[in-house]
Structures are given as C-alpha cells and as structure tokens.
Amino acid sequence: MAGYIGTQAVSVNTxxxxxxxxxxxxxxxxxxxxxxxxxxxxxxxxxTTTAKAVSNGGIGIPDDVKLTFGGTGTGDLQIFHDATxxxxxxxxxxxxxxxxxxxxxxxxxxxxxxxxxxxxxxxxVELLHNNVKKLETxxxxxxxxxxxxxxxxxASLPTHAFSGDPNTGMFLNSADTLAFSTGGTQRAFLSAxxxxxxGNAIFAGTAHTFAGSATLANNLTLTDGNLTVASGxxxxxxxxxxxxxxxxxxxxxxxxEGQWTPAPTRTSSAPTVGFSAGPNGSYIKVGRMVYASxxxxxxxxxxxxxxxxxxxxxxxxxxxxNSFSGFGVLLVRDSSxxxxxxxxxxxxxxxxxxxxxxxxxxxDNIGNAGSNTNSNVANWQQxxxxxxxxxxxxx
Numbered sequence: 001m002a003g004y005i006g007t008q009a010v011s012v013n014t015x016x017x018x019x020x021x022x023x024x025x026x027x028x029x030x031x032x033x034x035x036x037x038x039x040x041x042x043x044x045x046x047x048t049t050t051a052k053a054v055s056n057g058g059i060g061i062p063d064d065v066k067l068t069f070g071g072t073g074t075g076d077l078q079i080f081h082d083a084t085x086x087x088x089x090x091x092x093x094x095x096x097x098x099x100x101x102x103x104x105x106x107x108x109x110x111x112x113x114x115x116x117x118x119x120x121x122x123x124x125v126e127l128l129h130n131n132v133k134k135l136e137t138x139x140x141x142x143x144x145x146x147x148x149x150x151x152x153x154x155a156s157l158p159t160h161a162f163s164g165d166p167n168t169g170m171f172l173n174s175a176d177t178l179a180f181s182t183g184g185t186q187r188a189f190l191s192a193x194x195x196x197x198x199g200n201a202i203f204a205g206t207a208h209t210f211a212g213s214a215t216l217a218n219n220l221t222l223t224d225g226n227l228t229v230a231s232g233x234x235x236x237x238x239x240x241x242x243x244x245x246x247x248x249x250x251x252x253x254x255x256x257e258g259q260w261t262p263a264p265t266r267t268s269s270a271p272t273v274g275f276s277a278g279p280n281g282s283y284i285k286v287g288r289m290v291y292a293s294x295x296x297x298x299x300x301x302x303x304x305x306x307x308x309x310x311x312x313x314x315x316x317x318x319x320x321x322n323s324f325s326g327f328g329v330l331l332v333r334d335s336s337x338x339x340x341x342x343x344x345x346x347x348x349x350x351x352x353x354x355x356x357x358x359x360x361x362x363x364d365n366i367g368n369a370g371s372n373t374n375s376n377v378a379n380w381q382q383x384x385x386x387x388x389x390x391x392x393x394x395x
Contacts, residue, residue, distance in 0.1 A: 061079075061080070061081075063081050063082075063083035064080065064081070064082060064083055064084070065080065066078040066079065066080040067079040067080065070094065071093070071094065074093060075093065076092070076093050076094035077090070077091070077092055077093065077094065077098075078090070078091040078093060079091075102119075102121075103120075103121040104118075104119070104120055104121065105117070105118070105119040106118055106119075113131075114128075114130065114131040115128050115131055116128055124136050124137050124138065125137045132145075133145060134146055152171060152172040153169075153170075153171030153172060154171060155167075155171065155179070155181040155184055155185055155186040156181070156184040157171075158170055158171035158180075158181050159171045159172065167181065167183060167184035168181060168182045168183060168184075169181065173186070173189050176191060176192055177189050177190070177191045178190045178191075186198065187199060194215070229253070232253065233251075233253060234251045234252045234253030234254065234287075235251070235252045235253075236250060236251050236252075237250040237251070237252065238250045252286075252287050253287065254285060254286070254287055254288075255285065255286055255287075256283075256284070256285040257282075257283070257284050257285075258282070258283055258314060259280075259281060259282055259283075260281040260282070260283055260292065260294075260312055260313065260314040261279060261281055261312050262278075262279045262280075262281045262294040262296060262310050262311070262312050263279065263310065263311040263312045264279075264296070264298065264308065264309075264310055264311075264337070264380050264385065265304065265308075265309060265310075265311050265358075266304040266305055266306040266307060266308060266309065266379060266380075267305075267306030267307050267309055268304070268305035268306030269303070269304050269305040269306065270303075270304050271301060271302060271303045271304025271379070271380065272300070272301070272302050272303050272304075273298055273300070273301050273380065274298070274299050274300030274301070275296055275297060275298060275299060276297045276298075276299040277295075277296065277297035277384075278294075278295050278296035278297060279294065279295070279296035280294065280295050280296065281293065281294040281295075281312065281314075283314045283315075285314070285315065285393065288318065288392045288393050288394075288395065289390065289391075289392055289393075290313070290314065290315050290390065290391055290392070290393050291388060291389075291390050292313055292314060292388060292389050292390075292391075293386075293387070293388035293389075294310065294385070294386060294387065294388070294389075295384075295385075295386035296337070296384070296385055296386070297337075297383070297384045297385075298337045298380060298381070298382050298383060298384075298385070299382055300382065301379075301380050301381055301382060304379065307360070307361075307376035307377060307378055307379075308338070308361040308376070308377040308378065308379055308380055309358045309359060309360050309361060310350070310358060310359040310361060310385075311357065311358040312357070312358070313352065313356075313357045313358060313359065313389075313391075315357070315393035315394070316355055316356065316357045316393065316394050317352040317353065317354060317355060317356050317357070317391050317392065317393065317394065318354065318355075318391075318392045318393060318394045319354050319355045319394060320354065320392070328350075328351055328352045328359075328389050328390050328391030328392075329349070329351075329389070329390065330348075330349050330350030330351065330359055330361070330387060330388075330389050331387050331388055331389075332347075332348045332349070332350075332385070332386070332387035333386050333387050334383075334384045334385065334386045334387075335348040335383075335385060335387075336383030336384050336385070337380055337381060337382065337383035337384055337385035338361065338377055338380065338381070338383070338385065339377070339378070339379065339380075339381050341363040341365065341375075346363045346364065346365050347363070347364045348361065348362070348363060348364070348377070349361075349362055349363075349364045349374075350362055350389070352389065352391045355394070359389055360376070361376075361377045362374045362375060362376055362377060363375045363376075363377060
C-alpha cells in the first residue's frame with residue numbers, strides 16, 4: 001500500500017513511512033523498525049526505547065533541563081546547565097560514589113590549552129597552576145614545587161604533625177617565630193634572635209657551633225665530649241660581682257696544659273751545660289695566669305758571661321706598665337745548682353721581667369745589714385735546680 005496524507009508530509013509505502021514535517025503524537029506511539037524524522041519530534045510524555053538511541057546530529061538539552069540516569073523521578077545522576085547561576089554540573093544524587101574510570105585522566109581549561117589535573121594509571125597524579133606542575137604524587141610521597149603555605153597551628157594541634165601523634169610537631173608561635181611541641185606542649189621556639197628550649201637540651205655528636213649567644217636558665221651538663229670555645233672568646237663573668245678595684249676584663253678565654261724546656265743560661269753569653277737528669281718543665285695556663293714548674297740536674301757547666309737566668313718559658317710575660325720591674329714569685333725546692341749566696345740567710349728567688357720569656361735568678365739577702373736586698377746570681381754550678389713560677393702572660 002502506498003499513499004500520502006495531506007500534502008505529502010507523510011509518505012507511506014509497503015516498506016516504510018516517511019514524515020517530512022512535524023509530528024505530534026497525543027498518545028502512545030510504537031515504532032518497531034527504523035524511524036526517520038526530518039522535522040521536530042515533540043513528546044509530552046516519556047520516550048522509552050528498548051534499544052540504543054543513536055543521534056548523528058547530537059542531542060540538545062535546554063537550559064535548566066536535566067539529563068538524568070538511573071533511579072526514578074529526578075534520577076541518581078544528573079547533567080545540566082544552570083542558566084540563572086551560569087554553571088554546568090554533574091550531580092550525583094545516589095548513595096554511592098561518583099566514579100570516573102580512565103587509564104589517563106586529564107582536566108583542562110575550557111579552551112583546551114592548559115592542563116589543570118593529570119592522573120596516570122599506576123603513576124603520578126599532578127596538580128598544575130597556569131599549566132605549570134606544582135604538586136606531584138610519587139611512590140615515596142609527594143613532591144611540591146614552589147611554596148607550601150599552611151595554617152599557623154597551635155601547640156596542641158601543630159601545623160606539621162604526624163598521623164600517629166597529631167599533637168607533636170611544628171607550628172608558628174607568632175610572627176617570625178617557629179615553635180615545636182611534644183604531647184601538645186611547646187618545648188622550643190626559634191626566632192631571629194634566639195633558640196629557646198624548655199627542659200633539657202642534649203647535643204650528641206662531635207661538634208656543635210653557636211654563631212650567636214646561648215642562654216641557659218639552669219645548669220649545663222656535659223655527660224661526654226668537650227665544650228670548645230673559639231679563639232678570642234671564653235666564659236664571660238660580667239654577671240658576677242666585682243671587687244673594689246677597676247676591672248679591665250671579666251673574660252676567661254684560655255686553659256692549657258703542656259710541656260716546656262727550661263734552659264739554664266747567662267745574660268751576656270751562653271755557657272755549656274750538661275745534665276744528668278732533665279731538663280724537664282710543665283705548665284698550666286688559666287686565662288692569662290701561667291704556672292710553670294721545672295726540674296733539672298746539672299752535671300757539667302763551663303763558660304758563658306753575665307748573670308744567671310732560666311730561658312724557655314712557654315709564654316712571654318705581660319708588658320703591663322702598672323707592674324714593677326717584673327712579675328711572679330719563684331719558689332725553689334732545691335737550688336744546689338746555684339752557688340751559695342753571700343750570707344748565711346740568703347735564699348734563691350727570681351722574677352720574670354715585663355715582656356720576657358725567661359726567669360731572672362737572684363739572691364734574696366735576708367737580714368743583710370738589717371735590710372732586704374737583692375743581688376743577681378752570677379753563674380751556675382753542678383747540682384739540682386727545681387721549683388715553680390707563676391706570672392701573668394701577655395695574652
């Protein structure tokens with residue numbers, strides 16, 4: 001059968017029906033074969049298909065009309081454009097998650113010219129700013145390129161903490177002050193001027209350098225190792241009380257122990273000296289004060305000119321002009337290497353002249369004509385000479 005309805009808007013033959021204009025269906029319409037519609041198909045009810053619906057020209061959904069999937073009524077998944085608020089949305093209204101399945105997920109800007117999110121199957125997830133990668137996941141964690149800004153945090157909830165211990169970590173105490181807490185309590189902070197530690201501070205290892213000052217509210221205890229002070233620095237005692245005089249320095253800047261070689265000689269020319277023991281010398285230096293001991297036994301002596309002196313002190317004496325002719329007191333335990341003095345009460349003593357590195361050896365003529373007078377020892381002889389000397393060094 002073939003024929004036309006109206007002005008050929010509908011053409012019917014034995015194999016097909018062709019509608020070349022609008023078709024309005026007021027009730028159910030069942031199509032069991034292909035249907036080609038050249039105009040507009042207006043459906044006021046529900047269009048149900050039992051097979052795939054293919055649109056070669058695309059599907060247009062008006063503003064504020066939702067394309068729904070699953071469920072009943074409004075559907076579990078909605079895709080729509082909100083014309084009033086000017087945004088497009090994919091809305092999951094179901095109870096389960098919205099899952100996007102892809103081996104390589106790429107989110108770009110509207111023009112397709114910039115990447116914003118990249119996710120690779122079995123690989124990294126990248127976040128980009130202005131098409132520049134800023135954060136990337138790795139097998140070990142994450143890699144951040146640029147600055148990472150976080151909230152200030154508190155001692156009980158530090159900004160950078162640990163999943164197994166959320167109240168222990170690092171936070172911003174105040175402007176330009178980095179603080180550290182354990183168990184929700186601040187234990188230390190670092191500012192532009194100080195590192196402040198509450199409680200004990202234990203420094204392990206071999207070397208620790210403080211470029212600035214370190215203030216300890218309580219004791220400093222070293223259980224192992226040494227406290228090393230740079231040259232020219234030391235322990236400052238300005239916080240302690242001062243004596244009646246005018247102090248020039250309250251810095252203890254040196255401690256040293258060592259050996260020195262005492263050399264008996266004469267002021268004008270050196271003699272030839274032989275020893276059966278020594279010469280041996282040791283010294284201790286605390287600040288500028290030097291304690292020097294010596295011991296030797298002379299078994300041969302000849303020649304030389306001038307008066308006796310003992311050379312080789314480990315430090316030169318101070319040039320302090322407030323001193324008298326010299327410094328120190330020589331205490332002699334055995335002076336048999338010095339000839340007998342001019343009187344029966346004569347003792348051997350000595351001093352260190354300003355700036356000198358030797359001991360000038362003298363007689364102390366106690367009781368000589370009712371007065372104390374000193375005289376230089378002229379030379380040395382066989383015998384033992386042992387004792388010690390204390391004097392201030394120049395530095």
